[in-house]
Amino acid sequence: MTKVPGPCAGELGVGPRRWRTEGRAIMREIGIGLLGFGTVGAGVVDGLQKNAGVIADRLGVRPVLRRIADLDLETDRGVAVDRELLTSDAASVIADPGVDVVVELIGGTGVAKELVTAALEAGKPVVTANKALLAEHGEEIFGLALRKNTEIRFGASVGGGIPVIRALREGLVGNRIESIYGILNGTCNYILTRMENEGLSFDAALAEAQAAGYAEADPALDIDGFDTAHKAVILASLAHGFSVPMDSVHVEGIRGLSELDIRYALDFGYRIKLLAVIANRGGSGNDNGDASSGGIEVRVHPALVPLDEMLASVSGVFNAVMLSGDLTGDTLYYGRGAGKGPTASTVIGDIADLARTFQADCKLGFLPAGAAGPGRGVRDMHEVETRYYLRLSLLDKPGVLAQITTILGREGVSLASVLQKEGRSDDHVPVVAVTHRALERSIDAALADIDKLDIVAGKTVRLRIEGEKERVCGCVGV
């Protein structure tokens, strides 16, 4: 790292009209080594080039792109880079003494893991947007960063262009995190928005999303909820200070969601969103989320969100996260959750943090993940308590509802409201019910029995209701 007189140096005498440069030390450079020159990589290069002056001026440090590694050195990325910066040898980028910070934008848990590990082993701070790597191997990666007294920053791994990890780790660091509700996958939110606005089926909306470039040819990672689950694991681990295993997370995607349920949910005043839910609810025990009291809820599934909640207003490819802390209450963060510019924005924000510590010649080390306590764990899904939306196909004859409510009642589930919907088929009618709060295990048990009844045609649809404040239901109880 070399000290060079930057263009700001000449501005030092500008005086008190400025909030910034007076007394500024001579500007340094921080060398960036980029691993992965795909869409986001090109976005970072573009952002650093386009806003070089602004960034240097704000930071007092000049981020300089020193090397770029990618296997494909030919494709035009739409940004001008000196060919001499390009290499297919990623290890040489990490080893380059001019590279102060390694930016990993390869993705996945294969070569990306090897390279991130190598960079941290070399004591070089890492910036990454790799949610899969952190969700699957966070313990190992973060442990290594701690041992090497270096940093790994991963702001773009959740929420793309929304600085929500910064808000959680830094802004709300004084809070116990009570709940997190996240719309974290733009593909799913786009599909749900199109299904609602245009009355499309899931398949039609998915095809449209693929045609528009909002969904992959193989959309499984998005629509089956695993991308959202990766992000939920990162948020939950940061909020609650222990490593949440991916396999402890209950994951349901939106594949095959019926447009009927989107419509009926609206009738009840809800909009369906694919949500990550992370909740530290006392429930049956204390509020520390100890495993003994059931632990922290970490789950991903479609959910009904009240229309008057901010989260319900998040449409199209946008993402949003509602973080609720014991001091600050509800806070929400909204923006583009993916894409070239937004992701690059957050990657550059992370680079900037590291640049400031370089300028000050200090190492902050890895910021701890959160408050830990012994015995923490993820609450078993059966122990989760929430409200439910049920759509049953019932024979249209007297007494059928009584049979349903009897079974529900036996499991301790009571209904807040029931509506028989139009659109009956020859012999079955759709009946939609909303429950009061109930345990997942109780609903499971009740539905297992309900779906065996002769009066029930087909599997009952069960969706969870989330994010609503305690309120009196204005519907007629049953």
Added chain:
Amino acid sequence: MTKVPGPCAGELGVGPRRWRTEGRAIMREIGIGLLGFGTVGAGVVDGLQKNAGVIADRLGVRPVLRRIADLDLETDRGVAVDRELLTSDAASVIADPGVDVVVELIGGTGVAKELVTAALEAGKPVVTANKALLAEHGEEIFGLALRKNTEIRFGASVGGGIPVIRALREGLVGNRIESIYGILNGTCNYILTRMENEGLSFDAALAEAQAAGYAEADPALDIDGFDTAHKAVILASLAHGFSVPMDSVHVEGIRGLSELDIRYALDFGYRIKLLAVIANRGGSGNDNGDASSGGIEVRVHPALVPLDEMLASVSGVFNAVMLSGDLTGDTLYYGRGAGKGPTASTVIGDIADLARTFQADCKLGFLPAGAAGPGRGVRDMHEVETRYYLRLSLLDKPGVLAQITTILGREGVSLASVLQKEGRSDDHVPVVAVTHRALERSIDAALADIDKLDIVAGKTVRLRIEGEKERVCGCVGV
């Protein structure tokens, strides 16, 4: 500052199930000196006490309250503090060698300014929530912090419990900021929400807000827009790297806003909010906001916001800020903009940043405010271009609208739509019009002439329309 073995020390061997403590150095303490033991001060004390373990565990540093200064040492603040911490001598708190960080929560520009200055002169970092101080004396205060190579952090000065300053300065540091739209005053937003939901007059809603404790007995600072303007000055200065003078900001409050306009705006698909608008629009020149091209727009006034924009969903005492950057696009931050817990949350977040640098034995110094360039300035209000909502009281006879449109047309203002509303009085009818984009100076000139016409009864109401994407108006043009 003393090194003490903290409770984390015993956890160092917990191993890889944890994201955090492995390799952690011995925990230090950071001494806090609190100036001002009012509502927010008590909130900070409460938060630090209640979440002491969580905070220390996350930071690896233990914030310890060393001294509290207030003139009133008797009133019960609802938190237990050792009487020996209390003093009425603020200077002794700053001078105390055990005080590493000075937290100023007195407010205002009198004694608070003296004490903040004294703390910075002593080289001690300062955390403050004092928007008036920074809006009025930011240049001087920040210049001093730079000269003394210490920090002043002021996250709670805008948006209360929302970490929006952190998002702007750090998360979006790689972006040129294109626009900022802020709902920054909970009192005004509460009043507007109640006027809309209950059809209350401004006076009735203000009285209700006062009764509910959401408005001061003297509400001028809030309802006349100056509190919002203080916050706008801070945001604008940070975003654009020059010190925005308070007297360069166009400020209109919500005093006397008619419930009629709230209702008519809804008919057009808009909700009225008191907005801070900070925009860097090319307009007639380049996009650098040079004074030569008209500079940066910084203004505070009631505005019509499209109902489908996120900002329109912000109701009651909540605040929100939409930050748009050239890389990340639109991002929004939402939460409680004031109050004990929310403000304390952000103050503690700032303390935590300083604590981490203490733990690492480093001084980051004052983070620069933004990208500066010579010749920057605030755009003259006459040069602002936006769309307008106009409510005219016109005689109900043929040809009156032609007279209006002739005058508007002469000034280059064209109408997107016009509606004659019911609720006519004996001889006048309310006519509401929405314009295409026009210069403020053109509207001023047109209204000056329009309001002189015999066919016009009373002053025409003029409100600005903000925050809408370019869209085709579905209304019938005139």
